[in-house]
Amino acid sequence: MPGTNLTRDEAQERARLLTVDSYDIELDLSGAQEGGTFRSVTTVRFDAREPGASFIDLVAPTVHEAVLNGEALDPGEVFADSRIALPSLLAGRNELKVVADCAYTNTGEGLHRFVDPVDQQAYLYTQFEVPDARRVFASFEQPDLKATFQFTVTAPEGWTVISNSPTPQPSDVKDHVWRFAPTPRISSYITALIAGPYHSVHSSWEGEGRSVPLAIYCRPSLAEFLDSDAIFAVTRQGFDWFQEKFDYPYPFAKYDQLFVPEFNAGAMENAGAVTIRDQYVFRSKVTDAAYESRAETILHELAHMWFGDLVTMEWWNDLWLNESFATYTSIACQAHAPGSRWPQAWTSFANQMKTWAYRQDQLPSTHPIMAEIRDLDDVLVNFDGITYAKGASVLKQLVAYVGMDEFFQGVQTYFRRHEWGNTRLSDLLDALEETSGRDLTAWSKAWLETAGINVLRPEIETDASGTIASFMVRQEAPALPTGAKGEPTLRPHRIAIGLYDLDGGTLVRTDRIELDVDGELTKVEALAGRKRPAVVLLNDDDLSYAKVRLDAESLATVTQHLGDFTESLPRALCWASAWDMTRDGELATRDYLSLVLSGITKESDIGVVQTLHRQVKLALDLYAAPSWRETGLARWTEATLQQLRAAAPGSDHQLAWARAFAATARTPEQLDLLAGLLDGTETVDGLAVDTELRWALLERLAAMGRADEEAIAAELKRDATSAGERHAATARAARPTAGAKAAAWAQAVESDKLPNAVQESVISGFVQTDQRELLAPYTTKYFDALKGIWESRSYEMAQQIAIGLYPTLQVSQETLDATDAWLRTSEDASAALRRLVTESRAGVERALKAQAADAAAAS
Template sequence: MPGTNLTRAEAQERARLLTVDAYDIELDLSGAQEGGTFRSRTTVRFDAAAAGDTFIDLVAPAVHEVVLNGTALDPDTVFADSRIALPGLAAGRNELLVVADCAYTNTGEGLHRFVDPVDDQAYLYTQFEVPDARRVFASFEQPDLKASFRFTVRAPEGWTVISNSPTPEPEGEGGTLWRFAPTARISSYITALIVGPYHSVHSSWESKGSLREAESTEGGGGRRAGGRTVPLGIYCRPSLAEFLDAEEIFAVTRQGFDWFEEQFDYAYPFEKYDQLFVPEFNAGAMENAGAVTIRDQYVFRSKVTDAAYEVRAETILHELAHMWFGDLVTMEWWNDLWLNESFATYTSIACLANAEGSRWPHAWTSFANQMKTWAYRQDQLPSTHPIMAEIRDLDDVMVNFDGITYAKGASVLKQLVAYVGRDEFFRGVQTYFRRHEWGNTRLSDLLGALEETSGRDLKTWSKAWLETAGINILRPEIETAPDGTVTSFAVRQEAPALPAGAAGSSTLRPHRIAVGLYELDGGRLVRTDRLELDIDGPLTDVPQLAGRVRPAVVLLNDDDLSYAKVRLDAGSLATVTKHLGDFAESLPRALCWASAWDMTRDGELPARDYLELVLSGIGKESDIGVVQSLHRQVKLALELYAAPDWRPEGLARWSEFALEQLRGAEPGSDHQLAWARALAGTARTDEQLGLLEGLLDGSASVDGLAVDTDLRWSLLLRLTATGRADAKRIDAELERDATSAGERHAASARASMPTAEAKAEAWASVVEGDKLPNALQEAVIAGFVQTGQRELLAPYTERYFAALKDVWESRSHEMAQQIAVGLYPSVQVSQATLDATDAWLASAEPSAALRRLVTESRAGVERALKAQAADAAAGRS
């Protein structure tokens, strides 16, 4: 039985048979305030290439009517396993009517319903990627069966309804009926409805009007001459309205419109652009055509560092880029998901780095230090896969939104731009948009366009980079004469074996890299020269450096053009160890920090030595995003990669250092706030915990530090996890912050308490019960897993494996994945954990998706064991 799955073979057969014209969808959401179910009425008009049988997708508690070409079908007969069988299609035009009761969800899938505790009002939004439009209306749920969608929605009086088409004036008594115009031809997964008493702010963007005349202008865009005004809207719940910095969001959005239209030479393809900050959103955002949904944690209630604004800006630009790449032109099947996500990631960072007036011209620094670190980690797991992954079915794709699909793919696109030339790359993209507008494509369509504009044969490049898994290591090989001049220089490329269990084999690849030469000048490391070259094979000579005086630092992959792990030669490493914080520019610092972290994860740099490196250099690090990444990485290194007998000493040094940095930071600065949060995550002595208590109750202060709502919760969470605050203290803080965010923080705090009773209650609410909404379940899991509570959590290893398969089979994908990953005993770094995992994998017969998640978690424990052994050996030497 298919359950809720769909195979690629089934999708191909259905696409061969069908051409879908239009959907008329009527939804009665008038009872949304009360919840339960809603009536969904879908009429679909489509053509069949030949007479035959097929099916349409629907997930619903009840189906009342199925009428195919005027003939009523028995719902009890044709509806099963998320499918409605459609027997006896006529060749040519067909029309289908499906009337069903669909269900509101609290999982972030389908039509999510949330009640704000501030005003007791319900707020709805849809999330359809990958296969969840079928939870709201009957649909042919695959990206290559595009159609026009016309929504008619009945909603409670006083509410607003937003969709892909411009919002109409409501009709009927009390303005409760909303009839939207049909959309352009789009895929079902990017349709959207956002419904509720949302607060809104409106503006517009004016096109510069330098684009080509359109041959066709389906939708609101096309290639147009002359200027154009695009309406812009921003929405959030009224309880967040006081924190909504709409003008800042509009400014980033307009910057993206300007830059993308110039680069793409194709006008924005839809009629308006709304951004809706919605509650309990599972991802960062979703590229619904003209109606982007974004997690409302990006409406900042408290002070955050500039790094948070940069992340939000990247998210805004990422989704805007999708309007062209993903929405206008869409992948044929999910094996090209990476094209959507990698392209949006690359262009969003490029926009931040290059757009006129950008606040974040050093965006590639953040990319190198954060997103590429994610990619490197993912690419060394047993589940590593080619960028262009083989997606056999929906189960495959739903666990494939990973660091390879996003960050490795974007890194490879960045290298491709360096390889073919930026102008040639974007000319190819322009050709691609014009040639495939409103259609579906494969990778070969994009590569063909790029080959035309660049004159390069990309087939070999594609095979090496997109069709193979794993990562390369680049090392410099330098020989010098007695007088210090370089006699030979080469780049050694290695292809480490793929992890056990990974499909395929390792490979050497062609790389376009820069080699940076750095010297100390007045205490600063400055670049004195740069060479850009292609390398291939195991060893590439670089004769240009022969005869030159050896520089203080030789940095491979300077400017981060390629995707590879980079190592420093002994002389460069010695200089960097003393002067990592002294690079004049942020990107080489980030590359060296990333290399050091990778060496720590690989057991090449003991955790205690990584701590020393950070202690010596972080005080000079100006990039706040890098500083915050280092905070997370040091804590992880100490908690998981340090030898257990040395770990308390390392944690004590780090917490004391964090306190010193907090006290010495510039009052009111981003660095001060970052160090306050770092201390809140690691405080352990009576003095340190006493300061947290004092900051919370007002008896202590740090000059310039605003102890606002979110920082208060961070302080309290540490106090509860260390047994310094009880449930009454949590209740008092929740009364002070009686919001949905407060409820999440309180749930984490209760689950973090170091008592058997607190752990049992948290476990029962997540694993034994299924009533928690997605955001609260995530919060409870986050509080439950505390690295300092290993003994208290030890009994839950056995309980995890006993419950896991049933949880996976009985919960929705999002909820089950939270549990499978979040409650895996990752803090129990031991051979016993590996053995328990192996025994479960051998006996449970998990699905491929669940097997992948558990195997990835197991790899984390295995890596931690090796790193701990390396750190212990360093302690003995």
């Protein structure tokens, strides 16, 4: 990836010199069915504050023309390293025309081209964040050089073309040329083009005396599964809630949601034309947790139409604010909007998003929420748990600190003041200070400009009668991980303390106290003189961002009654605390397994249940003492089968337990059951063995040597779709033979022909936790190939390999030594690559410590 970087200093200098007025972009996609390249013609009009030189960005195989102010530039002289040099700008108005051949991609970056095996038709979509509009047209590729964009697209007959502006009526399309009206002033990275014979459903949102056209698109092969009514319902809920909270009209002329194939992320907030991974069009039965996750994604992208698209960060160091705001408001909408299907959304947030944040914040790469972004390489690896989940957690804390009404009043001021412009964090904080009356300077410095996580512990003294004599909250700031920058920091926290007692076998909250915690010790006078409850839960309602520990008496009660909380959020907070203790080696894996097995049968929240499934399997695979691991896995697998048989027929819990069992079945009898469910000779009352569950069963059978190429090919024939092709790639790579592993390695590492989604599937199948010995020789191969992969592949493709094929399962000092040796001899490697390797190394180091703690628990 040489020659594609851009530094913040370069961007600042370009923004100082230039303001951009408009882009006219003509794309000829008439040859898209065959692939290769497409003709791109860009005319950009911009002003220079003074005569000088600058550059425009373009990633393209060929530049045919570059004409600046009527003067032809020699492409051979001015085009290099993804830039066209502009050597002689005029003060005032300038016009540049660039004619180039740009390339279709299969990496999910730029203009991605996908051929559906069902109808053999090509489907295109763009993905431009962070710096990939330049793969489709010449652009000043930075968020603060906003402009209007007018697209003219020539497409094959029978296609539909969608962009940020309203789609032309068919009567307006002459000679297969689609002419779009100019957009408002937006950043290049949120422009979009989606083209192909897509299926569509149309509706509208009515409100505030206005009708906004809504549309949903997907490939025709998925149309039978598109539950458009449910998607429109969530979308309208978001429009209603955001219009009320933001008090600013929806800023674009229409709102399209396009479910597109082989998408790398969850979704992308292109202005008025949101792209979403089409795995969210569910082909088979899924649990309600999947619908909740999809709804959060839909609401997240809708929130971006205001925060991110209408008002945009000046530079990528405020990426966190963009993503955190969308995350916070999407969860808040689910939790608080009238008639919401998911009022327990903060439970899901606590159990999934925040555990991601806690994990990220304990890596050597931890960084302040407001990260130092020196260049594009920095931002590409910063789409992480701190940017999204920690940032959203801190915004939730900020809302508790200033008040929800005051928070949204500040947001309203921010939108009106900065509409269609670019901002910094200080602009939002200024607005919030005005509406709340709070001075946020110290808060911002402590929370946004420092790295690391705090731990909150209760210190309770009682008298002989069980009355609380003294209650203190102790705050700790553990040392940052080795290699991390910064110093441990004690922070101000707004928390609630929940008091719980047993009532008829259930844990019921009897009182709640909300207060500010600051410094090392905070005395809680309000609890003195009260009878000590069975459980004291710090950070009840999950207002703040901190690791929470229980006192000994509370822990003893929770260990016996974790599933007995009447509300889902306190259960989730206790589950998350137990998981964090397991990762930290404070709770042995075998004890974590016992805790889960004692409480999970009482857990009603399906999202929490599925999270526990993943965490138990991860703990057993990585954190259990090797000598006990198989015992723990056997116990867990038996429990999954028992719960599968006991679950209500047709329920979400039944499906979740079926998938958990399929992921870990190991004995001949258990594998026989999988095979029987697959061929229909075995049944479980109410369990629909549909397309996706069939693949889950087959992939496990393949990994255990019970399904060969013939069986995989037969299943692919049954499901001859792109999803089927991905599953088949996973199953083939999962087979426990040296030949299967060599073939998968050759596909993903030694060749660069796989599309992004298929490469990801091959990697997923290659890494099997039951095949450590078979995979051991690939540690050396990984480090030998890594740098070359990074330098020759696109970022997304190289990152898949760097993370996915790191020898995570080889939990040993030898793996740490091999990693350290690579880091020593690869000091010239990209900082982004070194960060990914260092993060993976930290996972092995943590696993070694957890395994030692688990072994010690047995002695």
